[in-house]
Amino acid sequence: MDSSWDLPTDALVEILVRLPPNARRHLRLVCQHWRELIDRRTVTDMRRRTKIIAVAEGGFTSVIDLLTPGSSLLWPTDTETALKYSTMSIVGSCNGLVCLCDDTAPGGAITVANPSTGEALRLPPLPMPGAAAHLYNNDNSNRKWHQTYSFAYHHGTGSYKVVHVPCHFDRFWQPKIVHVFTLGDASWRDVYTGTDARCSLGSLSLVEVDGTVYWLTEDAGKIMAFDLKHECVTRTEPVAVPSMSSTCRLMKVHGRLAVAVYNDDSAMVWVLEGESWSRHYILETHVQRQQEMWMMMMQQEKWSMRRDLAGPHLVHGGYLLTLTCESSCRPLVLYRHAISEERSSQDNVVLIRHKDRGEVVSHLMASIYQTFPYIETKESLRVYNAVLTHN
Known part of the structure; x- marks a missing residue:
């Protein structure tokens, strides 16, 4: 120049x-x-300017600003858009674009939408044999196809990609194949993994971190990694702790991969730093014994339920996000906990005890099962496909 x-x-x-x-x-x-x-x-x-999308049961999706109280709906309630997308499941969000999945369609029909502009781009369906489409069209079971997808943005190439990883009920797709769609392309591509890489289903099945999509395998014994730039699949060493056989969920902490390992009364969060795992957070979840719960409800006294970590977007700025249901008849509450250095123990692990309630961010009328970062944008989807983009 x-x-x-x-x-x-x-x-x-x-x-x-x-x-x-x-x-x-x-x-x-x-x-x-x-x-x-x-x-x-x-x-x-x-x-x-980044806010949080809180995805709740029943199609309720809220946008929450941690710096100000309250929340707003992602889709305006008085528009046709709200009716159209409230029945879909959110796969993820990137730079203000939201990826949605219609679980009623065989394989899950994917749409990328911009809530700020009202534009939406329908992706071509995943290619599948005619027999599979016929079977799934006549199948009344509630298949959660959205849990097998991830939506990601690669900063180096400036491209958006949707990644599909087969699971146990995707028997018509090869277990050693991952499907990839780049916004702007005309069709899906098959990427050979070299090993059975089927994902373990759950609300936090796939997580994108810094240009890589991670997922737990069906036996939860391996963590697979898909490089968005080179489109290759590798294996990441799992957390080397005995609790790995317990309930595990993938998270994202300050742009790094994290694993939350749950036991009876706590959740430990391990963060991948280089090629090793470091324990960063411990949350006391505090589960009342069933007998104690029943007695408290009969006496109409205040009772506590299990606290949980919000995810996959677990840490927002300087706050760790948790969820608690205050009582049997009150809404779910989203809390923020400051994770400053002075709260850390000597081994640099932040311990959030049950009595550390945190600051109330929002009261919600349904159970949250996913959180994503969100920022409003006017980015147009027509640059990727003007024909398939609609308002």
Whole structure:
């Protein structure tokens, strides 16, 4: 580039921070200098504006700002859009775009939508044999296809991708194949894994972290990793603790992969740092014995239920998110817990005891089972496919 076009660094940063997030993402591709400036000098503005999508049972989806109390609906209740998308399950969100899955369609029909603009892009269906489509169309079972998908954005290439990993009821797809769709392409691609990589179903089945999609295998003994840039599958060493046979959920902590390991009265969060796991958080979940619960309900006294970690977006800024149902007749409460250094123990593990209730963020009328970061954007989906994009 001609030197006459050079700008002082501070002046360039002032220009960049005034641009919308989607424009900055494209400008990262200009050169390494711009990419470093955007990553280092404008990320604070992005984080400040980022909110949380809380996905609850019954199709209730709320947008929550941790810095202000209360919540709002992701889809306006008085529009046709709300009726259309409230019955779909959310796969994930990236840069203000939300990936939705219609579980009633064989294989799960995927739509990428922008709640801020009302635009939506329907993806082609996963290719499957005619016999499979006929079987699933006549199958009344409630298959949770959305748990087999992940929606991700790769900063290096500037591309959005939807990844599908077969599970135990996907018997018509090969267990050694992962399906990938890049926004802007015309069809899905098959990626050979070299091993049986079927995922373990659950509300936190697949998690995208820094350009890689992770998932637990069916026996929960392995963590598989799909590199979005090179489109290859590798294996990540699981948490080397005896509790790995307990209930495990994949999480995301400050841009790193995390695993929450649950036992009877606590949940431990391990974070992958390089090639090793470090324990970062312990949450006392406090489960009342069934007999004690029954006695308290009969006496109409206040009783406590198990606390849980919000995920996969577990840590937002300087706060760890937890969920608690205060009583048998009250709504679920989302809490935030400051995780400053002074609260850490000597081994740098943050312990959140049962008495540490945290600060109330929002009261919700249904049980939350997923949280995702969210930022409003005007990014148009028509650049990926003007024909299939609609309002």
